[in-house]
Each structure stands twice: as C-alpha cells, then as structure tokens.
Amino acid sequence: MDSIFFILSKVLTVFLYPLPVFFLFSLFLLFRIKSGKTKFQFFLICLFLYFSSSSFVANTLVTGLEKDFPPVPIESSPKADVAIVLGGMIQTISSVKARPELTDSADRITDAIRLYKAGKIKKILFTGGSGLLLADEFREADLAKSLFIGLGVKEEDIILENNSRNTYENAVETKKIIEKHNFKSYILITSAFHMKRSAGCFRKQNLDVFPFPTDYRSIQMESGAFELYLPSAGYLDLTTLSIKEWVGYFVYRSKSYL
Structure with a gap:
C-alpha cells in the first residue's frame, strides 16, 4: 500500500507544477484554435519551451562545459x-x-x-x-x-x-x-x-x-528516472545557466579575455 501511495504521490503531484500544467492547457488550446497558421505558431512556441525545459537539452549543454574538467580527489x-x-x-x-x-x-x-x-x-x-x-x-x-x-x-x-x-x-x-x-x-x-x-x-x-x-550540474541520463521525461523548471534553469555560460565564453574569446 505504501508503494502505491509513493508512486501516486510522484505521478499526481506533477500536475500541480507550473510547467506541466502550462503544457496541459496548451494542448487544450491547440485543439480549440481554428486557424492553421496560428495553431502552428503556437505549437512552435510550446515546442521551444518544452525542449528548453527538458533534461536532454539541459544536460547536453552543461555536459559540453564540464566534460574537460573531471573531478579531482x-x-x-x-x-x-x-x-x-x-x-x-x-x-x-x-x-x-x-x-x-x-x-x-x-x-x-x-x-x-x-x-x-x-x-x-x-x-x-x-x-x-x-x-x-x-x-x-x-x-x-x-x-x-x-x-x-x-x-x-x-x-x-x-x-x-x-x-x-x-x-x-x-x-x-x-x-x-x-x-x-x-x-x-x-x-x-x-x-x-x-x-x-x-x-x-x-x-x-x-x-x-x-x-x-x-558543483557539477550534469545528469546521469541512463538512470531512467521518471522525472527525466518531464519538463521541469529545474531543467529550464539549467538550460538558461548553460546558455549564459556558453555566450560568456565566446564573448570573452572575442574580447581576448582568455
């Protein structure tokens, strides 16, 4: 019984989080929009946010920054x-x-x-x-x-x-x-x-x-954790952080700071 409660608590509480709720409402709106052009544009906006808040995109960006610097005991x-x-x-x-x-x-x-x-x-x-x-x-x-x-x-x-x-x-x-x-x-x-x-x-x-x-931020994608497949504000934050760092790196190179 405790195991069922644990599973339900993990799955059902997802629908209380802002991003999953946003995508549920977006899906509802997609079916309500009549104009094909408007529907496609709205779909692209949702797709952009979905990928930006996905573990795959966030992890790919941050791994590229961390990979040359393994932990030092x-x-x-x-x-x-x-x-x-x-x-x-x-x-x-x-x-x-x-x-x-x-x-x-x-x-x-x-x-x-x-x-x-x-x-x-x-x-x-x-x-x-x-x-x-x-x-x-x-x-x-x-x-x-x-x-x-x-x-x-x-x-x-x-x-x-x-x-x-x-x-x-x-x-x-x-x-x-x-x-x-x-x-x-x-x-x-x-x-x-x-x-x-x-x-x-x-x-x-x-x-x-x-x-x-x-302070490593990369994720073990092979773990198969349920949370890896859901859009998350945490992954969105990691994507934002990684983009900021990549932009900073190339700007610093252009200014000969490094």
Missing part, C-alpha cells in the same frame, strides 16, 4: 600557497541579513575548506564583489568572511577581494593580490560548468592555476 590535488575561490554562491540580495545565504554553488566554499583542512593550501583568497546592476551595497567577499571563520578557517588565512564584478575582473584583481603576497602556486576553485571560461581568464593573466572543479 582531495588526495590527488597538489599543495599550493593559495586557493582562489570565485564568488557566485552567496545571495547578496537575500531578505535575511543576519547570515550569509548560500546558493546552489555552495560547493565552491565547502571544497575550499576541505582542501584547507587537508593541508593542501595555506590561504584562501575569495574573489567576488557584486555582479548585480544597481545593487552593490552588499558584496560577496564581505559576507564570506564570517562563513569561513565559522567553519574553522583562521582569520589570518583569509584574503578577500570585493571589487570584481565578473570573471574577467576576478582574474585581474586576483593577480594584483597574488603579486602583493608573492604567492607562487594556486588552485582555482569554481563550478565545473564555469571552469572553462575561468581557467582561461586566469591563464591569460599569466597565472598558471590548477583547476579544481566542483
């Missing part, structure tokens, strides 16, 4: 003077001001701390100001300090850079700090989907970083 990582942690995981416009709220990319911080506690790095350099237009009162690096200290990193081992607004500026501003402290070896920590562009930017600044990718 902590024990296989070289020792370095400093880990460079790229911002993008602390919500700077959260309604909760009493604590730093982490986003889906929180692995960037947790993996930096794991490397630190494993003795692989001596210092953690967090680089990230605010990438938001018209809202730069709160900057990621300023919010990150208390988080690192609370998780066991000594205050003297934390270096903050809070002026950069994008990946290119992360690299430029970080180089100034690297030269000031005379660091000789560096591990770059960011999301796997972001590493292609990030590593290119840092190497363009003549910083021979060792990539330590984290």
Whole structure:
C-alpha cells in the first residue's frame, strides 16, 4: 500500500507544477484554435519551451562545459600557497541579513575548506564583489568572511577581494593580490560548468592555476528516472545557466579575455 501511495504521490503531484500544467492547457488550446497558421505558431512556441525545459537539452549543454574538467580527489590535488575561490554562491540580495545565504554553488566554499583542512593550501583568497546592476551595497567577499571563520578557517588565512564584478575582473584583481603576497602556486576553485571560461581568464593573466572543479550540474541520463521525461523548471534553469555560460565564453574569446 505504501508503494502505491509513493508512486501516486510522484505521478499526481506533477500536475500541480507550473510547467506541466502550462503544457496541459496548451494542448487544450491547440485543439480549440481554428486557424492553421496560428495553431502552428503556437505549437512552435510550446515546442521551444518544452525542449528548453527538458533534461536532454539541459544536460547536453552543461555536459559540453564540464566534460574537460573531471573531478579531482582531495588526495590527488597538489599543495599550493593559495586557493582562489570565485564568488557566485552567496545571495547578496537575500531578505535575511543576519547570515550569509548560500546558493546552489555552495560547493565552491565547502571544497575550499576541505582542501584547507587537508593541508593542501595555506590561504584562501575569495574573489567576488557584486555582479548585480544597481545593487552593490552588499558584496560577496564581505559576507564570506564570517562563513569561513565559522567553519574553522583562521582569520589570518583569509584574503578577500570585493571589487570584481565578473570573471574577467576576478582574474585581474586576483593577480594584483597574488603579486602583493608573492604567492607562487594556486588552485582555482569554481563550478565545473564555469571552469572553462575561468581557467582561461586566469591563464591569460599569466597565472598558471590548477583547476579544481566542483558543483557539477550534469545528469546521469541512463538512470531512467521518471522525472527525466518531464519538463521541469529545474531543467529550464539549467538550460538558461548553460546558455549564459556558453555566450560568456565566446564573448570573452572575442574580447581576448582568455
């Protein structure tokens, strides 16, 4: 009986989600529209949204970004003077001001701390100001300090850079700090989907970083999970994220940032 309840809870609740409900209403409207041209145009719009919110499209786009950067076990990582942690995981416009709220990319911080506690790095350099237009009162690096200290990193081992607004500026501003402290070896920590562009930017600044990718977003399509076959806001978000990253990569190449 519990198994039937579990199956029904998974299947029936799907029809409460915005995207599946949208497609059900769209299917109803398709049969109601009389004009063949209008029907075809509406069908194309629905098809575009369906594929954009499908696991296949989302996974194909993000896998292309991640495939050149497989996971690196902590024990296989070289020792370095400093880990460079790229911002993008602390919500700077959260309604909760009493604590730093982490986003889906929180692995960037947790993996930096794991490397630190494993003795692989001596210092953690967090680089990230605010990438938001018209809202730069709160900057990621300023919010990150208390988080690192609370998780066991000594205050003297934390270096903050809070002026950069994008990946290119992360690299430029970080180089100034690297030269000031005379660091000789560096591990770059960011999301796997972001590493292609990030590593290119840092190497363009003549910083021979060792990539330590984290926060993998690709999906095991062979699992056959029921949810893989349904349009999802999560997959739509992943498609959007991947398109943004691919566009950023090619724009950065055109501007010789990497």
